Amino acid sequence: MKVIQTSLPGALILEPQVFGDARGFFYESYNEAKYQEAGVDHRFVQSNVSRSARGVLRGLHYQWPNPQGKLVSVLEGEVYDVAVDIRRGSPTFGQSIGVMLTADNHRHFWVPEGFAHGFCVLSEFATFSYQCTALYDPRADAGIRWNDAALGIDWPISSPLLSDKDGKTPLLADVPAERLPVYVA
Numbered sequence: 738m739k740v741i742q743t744s745l746p747g748a749l750i751l752e753p754q755v756f757g758d759a760r761g762f763f764y765e766s767y768n769e770a771k772y773q774e775a776g777v778d779h780r781f782v783q784s785n786v787s788r789s790a791r792g793v794l795r796g797l798h799y800q801w802p803n804p805q806g807k808l809v810s811v812l813e814g815e816v817y818d819v820a821v822d823i824r825r826g827s828p829t830f831g832q833s834i835g836v837m838l839t840a841d842n843h844r845h846f847w848v849p850e851g852f853a854h855g856f857c858v859l860s861e862f863a864t865f866s867y868q869c870t871a872l873y874d875p876r877a878d879a880g881i882r883w884n885d886a887a888l889g890i891d892w893p894i895s896s897p898l899l900s901d902k903d904g905k906t907p908l909l910a911d912v913p914a915e916r917l918p919v920y921v922a
């Protein structure tokens with residue numbers, strides 16, 4: 738497995754070894770020992786799958802309290818995936834990274850606890866798979882505006898299809914501090 742550090746300490750891109758043969762391919766989508774060695778030393782308690790059409794954008798989402806670290810990948814299609822550090826007190830607060838995740842590059846992206854996360858779909862459809870370190874808690878479910886100018890995210894689409902919820906999310910600057918995750922050094 739190749740481990741690629743990003744500009745945001747803690748957020749990682751992981752490329753599994755892919756074994757191809759006449760039948761197709763095989764790869765380990767998660768291996769506890771290898772992920773621990775890479776620095777992702779967490780227990781995953783929930784797995785989710787979503788499928789979306791071209792132009793859909795889901796995000797930017799986070800949970801507070803009960804933050805979720807997310808190990809995300811794409812099983813069908815192509816997405817542009819984004820993680821934003823919204824941990825109050827973090828040296829990289831407000832900074833984001835974007836990663837292309839596709840069914841062909843098999844990349845996994847580790848989005849640490851306390852980051853907001855979202856993606857947009859660039860293929861006809863995309864099937865998105867992720868494991869979480871905390872259970873979904875609808876009372877703690879929260880979001881920030883996908884196109885908040887202060888975040889400077891260079892989304893590859895301009896007029897996405899959003900959920901009603903994602904059409905009403907606040908700018909990061911308008912979220913009261915106590916409703917943002919806390920940075921733990």
Ligand SMILES: Cc1cn([C@H]2C[C@H](O)[C@@H](COP(=O)(O)OP(=O)(O)O[C@H]3O[C@@H](C)C(=O)[C@@H](O)[C@H]3O)O2)c(=O)[nH]c1=O
Nearest residue numbers: 785787795796797798799805807854855856873900902
């Ligand atoms: C996220 C989630 C949703 N749901 C339900 C609530 C709702 O009725 C329906 C759809 O929920 P949402 O609109 O929040 O789904 P979605 O917009 O796909 O939310 C997801 O977006 C990506 C970007 C993430 O990072 C995820 O953590 C999650 O927030 O599914 C669950 O039952 N469990 C879950 O873990």
